[in-house]
Amino acid sequence: MVGSEGPTSWKRVRLADVAAVAGVSAATVSNALNGKPGVSAEVRVRIQVVADGLGYRTNTVAQELRRGHSRSIGLALVDVSNPFYADVAKGVIEVADQNGFATLISHVGPESEHLEVIAETFLDRRLAGGLFTSLCNADASTLKLLQKQHLPFVKLVRDVAGVDADWVGIDDFAGGSELGNHIADVGCRRVAFLGGPSDSNASAMRGVGLRSSLSSRGVLVLNGSDASISGSLSRTSGSERAHAVLDQCGPIDALVGGNDVIALGILDACRERGIDVPRDMLVAGFDNMSFSHVGPLQLTTVNVPREDLGRKGACFLFDRIQGYSGPGRRAVLPHELIIRDTTTR
Amino acid sequence: MVGSEGPTSWKRVRLADVAAVAGVSAATVSNALNGKPGVSAEVRVRIQVVADGLGYRTNTVAQELRRGHSRSIGLALVDVSNPFYADVAKGVIEVADQNGFATLISHVGPESEHLEVIAETFLDRRLAGGLFTSLCNADASTLKLLQKQHLPFVKLVRDVAGVDADWVGIDDFAGGSELGNHIADVGCRRVAFLGGPSDSNASAMRGVGLRSSLSSRGVLVLNGSDASISGSLSRTSGSERAHAVLDQCGPIDALVGGNDVIALGILDACRERGIDVPRDMLVAGFDNMSFSHVGPLQLTTVNVPREDLGRKGACFLFDRIQGYSGPGRRAVLPHELIIRDTTTR
DNA sequence: CTGAAAGCGCTTACAG
DNA sequence: CTGAAAGCGCTTACAG
Numbered sequence: 001m002v003g004s005e006g007p008t009s010w011k012r013v014r015l016a017d018v019a020a021v022a023g024v025s026a027a028t029v030s031n032a033l034n035g036k037p038g039v040s041a042e043v044r045v046r047i048q049v050v051a052d053g054l055g056y057r058t059n060t061v062a063q064e065l066r067r068g069h070s071r072s073i074g075l076a077l078v079d080v081s082n083p084f085y086a087d088v089a090k091g092v093i094e095v096a097d098q099n100g101f102a103t104l105i106s107h108v109g110p111e112s113e114h115l116e117v118i119a120e121t122f123l124d125r126r127l128a129g130g131l132f133t134s135l136c137n138a139d140a141s142t143l144k145l146l147q148k149q150h151l152p153f154v155k156l157v158r159d160v161a162g163v164d165a166d167w168v169g170i171d172d173f174a175g176g177s178e179l180g181n182h183i184a185d186v187g188c189r190r191v192a193f194l195g196g197p198s199d200s201n202a203s204a205m206r207g208v209g210l211r212s213s214l215s216s217r218g219v220l221v222l223n224g225s226d227a228s229i230s231g232s233l234s235r236t237s238g239s240e241r242a243h244a245v246l247d248q249c250g251p252i253d254a255l256v257g258g259n260d261v262i263a264l265g266i267l268d269a270c271r272e273r274g275i276d277v278p279r280d281m282l283v284a285g286f287d288n289m290s291f292s293h294v295g296p297l298q299l300t301t302v303n304v305p306r307e308d309l310g311r312k313g314a315c316f317l318f319d320r321i322q323g324y325s326g327p328g329r330r331a332v333l334p335h336e337l338i339i340r341d342t343t344t345r
Numbered sequence: 346m347v348g349s350e351g352p353t354s355w356k357r358v359r360l361a362d363v364a365a366v367a368g369v370s371a372a373t374v375s376n377a378l379n380g381k382p383g384v385s386a387e388v389r390v391r392i393q394v395v396a397d398g399l400g401y402r403t404n405t406v407a408q409e410l411r412r413g414h415s416r417s418i419g420l421a422l423v424d425v426s427n428p429f430y431a432d433v434a435k436g437v438i439e440v441a442d443q444n445g446f447a448t449l450i451s452h453v454g455p456e457s458e459h460l461e462v463i464a465e466t467f468l469d470r471r472l473a474g475g476l477f478t479s480l481c482n483a484d485a486s487t488l489k490l491l492q493k494q495h496l497p498f499v500k501l502v503r504d505v506a507g508v509d510a511d512w513v514g515i516d517d518f519a520g521g522s523e524l525g526n527h528i529a530d531v532g533c534r535r536v537a538f539l540g541g542p543s544d545s546n547a548s549a550m551r552g553v554g555l556r557s558s559l560s561s562r563g564v565l566v567l568n569g570s571d572a573s574i575s576g577s578l579s580r581t582s583g584s585e586r587a588h589a590v591l592d593q594c595g596p597i598d599a600l601v602g603g604n605d606v607i608a609l610g611i612l613d614a615c616r617e618r619g620i621d622v623p624r625d626m627l628v629a630g631f632d633n634m635s636f637s638h639v640g641p642l643q644l645t646t647v648n649v650p651r652e653d654l655g656r657k658g659a660c661f662l663f664d665r666i667q668g669y670s671g672p673g674r675r676a677v678l679p680h681e682l683i684i685r686d687t688t689t690r
Numbered sequence: 691c692t693g694a695a696a697g698c699g700c701t702t703a704c705a706g
Numbered sequence: 707c708t709g710a711a712a713g714c715g716c717t718t719a720c721a722g
Contacts, residue, residue: 010495012494012495014714014715014716015715015716015717016715016716024692024693025692025693025694026693026694026715026716026717027692027693027694027695027717027718028691028692028693030716030717030718031692031717034717037691038691038692039691039692040691040692043691043692055493055494057465057468057469057494058469058715058716059410059469059471059714059715059716060469060470060471061406061409061410061415061470061471061714061715061716062410062698062714062715062716062717063715063716063717064406064698064716065404065406065407065410065698065699065700065714065715065716066697066698066715066716066717066718067698067716067717067718068698070406072449079435080425080431080434080435080438080450081428081431081432081434081435081652082431083426083428083431086425086426086427086428086431087426089425089426089450090424090425090426090452093425093450093451093452094452097451097452102449102451102466102470103449103450103451104417104447104448104449104450105425105434105438105448105449105450106438106442106447106448107435107438107439107442120402121447123402124402124403124404124405125405125406125447126404126405126406148400149357149400149402150355150357264639267640271641290636291635291636291639294609294636294639294640296616296640296641296642297640297641307426359698359699359700360699360700360701361699361700369708369709370708370709370710371699371700371701371709371710372701372702372708372709372710372711373707373708373709375700375701375702376701376708379701382707383707383708384707384708385707385708388707388708403699403700404698404699404700406698406699406700407698407699407700407701407714408699408700408701409700409714410698410699410700410714410715410716411699411700411701411702411713411714412700412701412702412714413714691722692721692722693720693721693722694720694721694722695718695719695720695721696717696718696719696720697716697717697718698715698716698717698718699714700713700714701712701713701714702711702712702713702714703711703712704709704710704711704712705708705709705710705711706707706708706709706710
């Protein structure tokens with residue numbers, strides 16, 4: 001058996017080895033193994049037997065080079081251990097698997113630090129395409145580089161202005177607006193919003209939607225022009241900003257986080273100050289992460305179909321990989337307001 | 346500029362194009378771009394300018410084929426959207442990035458369904474190595490195939506008997522045993538354990554450790570030979586088994602989950618039955634997932650350094666990729682018992 | 691139905 | 707310091 005003659009001189013078995021043993025040409029082995037026509041049944045079987053016996057495995061790298069296209073896609077995200085993106089990644093991987101593609105996951109830094117490096121890696125590896133999350137407006141030039149190099153890609157969740165490409169997300173404005181109406185419905189008059197980063201268009205639209213419905217209902221948004229309105233999507237940021245707003249804005253009926261992680265920080269601050277949610281104040285978040293409905297105090301939030309987002313994005317990408325080349329499409333997936341303990345008195 | 350002459354006939358610029366424009370040979374361009382000696386400073390600069398001007402990007406696929414080794418590693422896990430593995434993945438990706446390697450993430454099914462297919466993919470893509478989580482004993486033959494093909498890999502978290510390879514995990518027995526001592530310390534006399542899958546050696550050792558310390562303290566393990574002792578690592582499984590045990594085993598002082606997700610299910614069951622934790626009964630989990638300390642009722646658990654596990658595993662793998670070939674090593678990372686509300690009266 | 695030859699885009703000895 | 711040639715392991719027209 002090939003491969004058992006000592007560790008120093010070990011070589012993987014190549015297609016040429018199979019051809020030699022089977023007594024046919026490399027071309028015939030290639031055709032047989034790839035199920036192409038023009039190989040007699042008898043030879044086909046013989047080649048398969050020899051290949052199996054030798055433990056032959058095709059070399060995908062050589063295949064890709066020769067065929068001129070790879071069967072891998074790239075997914076760029078801020079952090080796989082962020083459950084939001086982990087769910088998106090799951091959807092992407094699922095569709096990629098179904099298409100026989102591998103998924104390569106890269107981490108961009110929290111401020112898109114490495115996006116350009118990642119894009120270049122995708123290019124160098126000749127990936128079939130890419131999916132980008134956590135985009136901010138400054139990334140437009142990098143995405144344009146990708147377009148110049150004809151690498152198909154889709155924008156997930158966040159959009160970036162001035163780059164015509166497929167996008168998949170939800171209607172953040174509508175989500176924010178529905179949440180605002182609910183907050184008004186339950187009688188709040190003085191509300192503060194602790195949003196996400198100012199350069200995320202998704203975060204921005206959530207805030208705009210929320211504030212538009214709130215003010216149309218005559219509800220006061222206390223920190224409209226305040227620094228607290230935007231910040232990082234972290235629990236500590238939520239807690240710190242909640243404290244700041246509670247110190248500065250007088251009585252508050254409800255505090256809304258730009259996502260559930262921020263809302264968790266808000267709940268931390270409430271615990272620290274002895275504020276009883278929902279008796280003394282209401283709290284809501286965004287995203288419907290699993291941790292938002294663990295334990296006795298469950299969070300009101302807006303559901304975002306994260307896996308579906310990943311799946312739909314991957315489908316868009318595979319359309320393009322398979323040759324579709326129309327203008328950028330937009331898929332707006334359904335969101336849903338979920339009312340739980342923290343806004344129910 | 347190359348690449349602007351119409352969409353129908355677009356070609357990426359190759360090293361040969363750079364050579365032609367710069368008026369040197371391909372070999373010289375290669376040496377210059379790869380920082381090899383033997384290229385005059387003047388020529389080196391000229392080549393760089395031409396390459397940049399043309400928008401040249403090296404073709405990693407061709408490089409890999411020629412050099413005979415890839416700069417990608419594979420990571421197999423049950424599900425990236427499982428936060429346990431997402432954290433492990435984060436550690437792996439971090440170290441891979443530092444080494445200039447890409448990380449390819451594959452999903453094995455819940456019962457290792459696709460592990461063999463994934464292993465073959467890793468082989469076919471000529472990956473530099475692989476990291477495997479969620480392994481069960483039936484996977485030994487697949488791992489041996491990898492060894493026969495000389496693909497370096499490491500086993501993460503779960504171990505599988507009979508496969509000599511690097512392993513990184515924690516001392517699950519000791520973790521279980523410490524948890525058992527704590528449960529005994531707070532005065533419990535009748536305890537049930539709702540563990541993970543029977544073919545996971547990590548789950549098994551947690552149970553063995555817990556039960557050994559419990560019985561040495563004279564505490565009764567109610568479901569020692571019961572079907573409820575093992576099951577899937579899901580919230581519903583935890584809840585269902587908690588109900589079963591509460592129905593069948595008489596009074597219970599504490600219910601311990603094989604991981605935090607199961608413990609969450611136990612808490613669900615308690616809520617449904619009106620059992621007040623920790624007043625009426627104590628609950629503990631394992632893993633210290635972030636959701637275990639959200640909200641007012643925080644879970645006692647055993648911390649597992651998940652990112653470190655991923656990092657250490659990747660370091661082991663890179664040792665081997667860089668030529669180390671000693672026998673399988675074992676890294677036991679520190680765990681820590683974390684006592685919170687659910688076992689504090 | 692089968693094979694000889696060329697080529698995907700690089701890098702690596704080897705000569706000069 | 708630079709270049710011509712061979713080759714990594716495949717696949718793809720093209721002949722026979």
